[in-house]
Amino acid sequence: MSTYLDISQISIEFPTKTGPFKALDKVDLKIARGEFISLIGHSGCGKSTVLNIVAGLYEATEGAVILESKEVNAPGPDRAVVFQHHSLFPWLTVFENVEIAVKQVFKGKKSKAEMRQWVDYNLALVHMSHASHKLPAEISGGMKQRVGIARALAMEPKVLLMDEPFGALDALTRAHLQDALMEIQSELNNTVILITHDVDEAVLLSDRIVMMTNGPAAKVGEILNIDLPRPRDRLALADNPDYNHYRAAVLTFLHQKQAKKPASPPQLSSAEPLTEVKKAVGA
Amino acid sequence: MFKQNTLHYLSVAGFAWLVPLIKLASWENPREQAQEIVRLIGLPVIAILVFLAIWSTAASRIDTSLGTFPGPTAVVSAAQGLYQEHVVEREKAVAFYERQNKRNEEKLARNPDAEIKIRDYTGKPTYFDQIITSLITVFTGFLIASIIAVPIGITCGLSPLLNTAITPIIQILKPVSPLAWLPLVTMVVSAVYVSDDPLLSKSFINSAITVTLCCMWPTLINTAVGVANIDKDLINVGRVIQLGWFTRVTKIAIPAALPMIFTGLRISLGIGWMVLIAAEMLAQNPGLGKFVWDEFQNGSSESLARIMVAVITIGFVGFILDSFMHTLHKIIAHDEA
Numbered sequence: 001m002s003t004y005l006d007i008s009q010i011s012i013e014f015p016t017k018t019g020p021f022k023a024l025d026k027v028d029l030k031i032a033r034g035e036f037i038s039l040i041g042h043s044g045c046g047k048s049t050v051l052n053i054v055a056g057l058y059e060a061t062e063g064a065v066i067l068e069s070k071e072v073n074a075p076g077p078d079r080a081v082v083f084q085h086h087s088l089f090p091w092l093t094v095f096e097n098v099e100i101a102v103k104q105v106f107k108g109k110k111s112k113a114e115m116r117q118w119v120d121y122n123l124a125l126v127h128m129s130h131a132s133h134k135l136p137a138e139i140s141g142g143m144k145q146r147v148g149i150a151r152a153l154a155m156e157p158k159v160l161l162m163d164e165p166f167g168a169l170d171a172l173t174r175a176h177l178q179d180a181l182m183e184i185q186s187e188l189n190n191t192v193i194l195i196t197h198d199v200d201e202a203v204l205l206s207d208r209i210v211m212m213t214n215g216p217a218a219k220v221g222e223i224l225n226i227d228l229p230r231p232r233d234r235l236a237l238a239d240n241p242d243y244n245h246y247r248a249a250v251l252t253f254l255h256q257k258q259a260k261k262p263a264s265p266p267q268l269s270s271a272e273p274l275t276e277v278k279k280a281v282g283a
Numbered sequence: 284m285f286k287q288n289t290l291h292y293l294s295v296a297g298f299a300w301l302v303p304l305i306k307l308a309s310w311e312n313p314r315e316q317a318q319e320i321v322r323l324i325g326l327p328v329i330a331i332l333v334f335l336a337i338w339s340t341a342a343s344r345i346d347t348s349l350g351t352f353p354g355p356t357a358v359v360s361a362a363q364g365l366y367q368e369h370v371v372e373r374e375k376a377v378a379f380y381e382r383q384n385k386r387n388e389e390k391l392a393r394n395p396d397a398e399i400k401i402r403d404y405t406g407k408p409t410y411f412d413q414i415i416t417s418l419i420t421v422f423t424g425f426l427i428a429s430i431i432a433v434p435i436g437i438t439c440g441l442s443p444l445l446n447t448a449i450t451p452i453i454q455i456l457k458p459v460s461p462l463a464w465l466p467l468v469t470m471v472v473s474a475v476y477v478s479d480d481p482l483l484s485k486s487f488i489n490s491a492i493t494v495t496l497c498c499m500w501p502t503l504i505n506t507a508v509g510v511a512n513i514d515k516d517l518i519n520v521g522r523v524i525q526l527g528w529f530t531r532v533t534k535i536a537i538p539a540a541l542p543m544i545f546t547g548l549r550i551s552l553g554i555g556w557m558v559l560i561a562a563e564m565l566a567q568n569p570g571l572g573k574f575v576w577d578e579f580q581n582g583s584s585e586s587l588a589r590i591m592v593a594v595i596t597i598g599f600v601g602f603i604l605d606s607f608m609h610t611l612h613k614i615i616a617h618d619e620a
Contacts, residue, residue: 057519075522087516091538091617104524
């Protein structure tokens with residue numbers, strides 16, 4: 001397997017009032033071209049931080065992200081991001097939201113007519129052509145997320161980064177979008193990193209699932225190869241023993257090996273003064 | 284479809300109370316419309332009637348040195364009087380120009396090379412002229428304020444450091460009364476604005492600048508807050524597609540902050556209108572403020588009623604300006620204001 005994207009020993013520390021907080025500790029991951037990777041872990045474990053570092057939105061304190069043998073440390077359209085909350089510009093139509101990215105990325109490379117065609121092509125890919133003149137406020141949450149995906153795809157990224165893209169959607173819409181994503185993936189064969197906390201989603205979509213340990217100082221816990229034939233069908237897979245085996249493996253990791261400690265009573269280190277404890281327990 | 288659009292535009296323009304009337308005219312669910320009419324039109328009308336009754340009884344019990352405090356009827360007749368004066372003054376103006384034209388034509392008939400003079404009519408401004416003057420003044424001041432406040436607000440919103448630096452200055456200058464600014468403005472304008480044939484009168488400039496000084500702050504603060512609180516994801520989108528700094532400001536920061544900017548502008552215009560009346564009183568700019576002051580100095584038995592007319596006019600104009608800004612906001616900005 002040749003490495004296309006190398007996330008090489010990245011660590012990150014955030015400055016806080018009580019000293020630096022180490023969110024990631026030497027996260028290391030090598031991804032091949034066209035691979036679909038899911039990053040899964042409990043909330044707060046830093047999986048979004050990994051994605052933001054790859055996107056160039058955060059800068060790693062240690063380590064580097066190497067894409068096609070070149071180090072990347074600033075954001076760019078070669079690593080397009082689909083954000084959790086669609087993040088469409090509310091004052092632009094669906095078409096214009098994709099167009100603003102296309103115009104910027106293909107400045108001087110495509111003619112105006114070609115750009116319009118390219119926007120239309122990408123909207124068609126996510127089945128949103130019918131709403132291209134609508135404003136984001138006029139379409140549903142699932143449709144907004146489709147447009148967000150179209151905008152990211154339209155940048156022709158080397159790596160597509162998706163930060164819990166379906167997390168805010170209802171189960172049915174989510175299933176539709178997962179199917180749409182698999183369909184697009186079979187056509188374009190992008191390299192994808194998907195952040196998720198949905199085990200089914202991870203098993204259904206991925207070639208490999210990367211399970212992260214709990215933070216602080218989160219690292220790669222286990223990596224699971226998903227050897228299910230494509231195209232995958234969620235109904236057929238429901239009774240597939242391999243599928244269920246993979247599911248069980250991820251669930252075991254999340255709920256046994258990395259089980260979250262109970263949230264209450266509040267965890268307090270001995271360094272904290274007694275008044276804080278009283279406040280925390282509401283006394 | 285046509286009706287739907289009309290109804291939508293009426294709501295946008297702040298005439299929501301007309302909607303049930305139009306629906307009733309097309310006999311759409313008449314019972315519900317009747318209830319809506321009672322709610323949207325009936326209740327305010329009752330409130331106004333009660334207010335007029337209280338005003339009327341209270342006024343008749345207040346005796347001032349200029350006679351009884353004017354009740355609603357006295358104010359209506361004063362308003363009619365002001366309208367009559369306006370008509371008479373306009374007739375005089377027309378007559379003046381006719382005489383002047385006739386004289387000039389006769390002059391030219393006698394001698395085609397004669398130098399003719401065209402003079403403007405210099406009668407005193409009528410009540411309606413004064414309203415127009417006030418509107419021009421307030422919009423001049425408001426426009427200058429917006430031109431200054433929006434760019435500074437955007438810069439502050441983009442730079443937390445600059446924002447921290449100038450926030451105390453803004454907070455200190457914001458509550459200053461127009462009456463405190465005006466003497467300073469007057470002295471500076473008379474020192475700086477020296478011209479033999481001034482295009483704009485000093486009193487106009489004084490009033491407009493005072494309006495500017497008092498009404499720029501809400502726009503500035505709201506713009507800064509609006510720009511500073513743009514959704515981080517939207518900014519990140521801009522970074523991912525590598526928009527340049529200028530494009531990021533024009534394509535992301537300004538449109539995203541537009542609802543807040545408009546809220547600021549709306550508050551600013553309201554404050555500007557309030558401040559203007561005080562400024563005109565002291566600066567003797569021929570607008571509504573000067574009208575009130577002159578009537579007060581005049582001290583005739585009509586004066587109080589005429590001042591009440593001005594009070595109601597000021598209220599109405601303020602209300603219309605606010606609705607105008609609100610409508611503009613709904614049309615231009617993308618949020619549901």
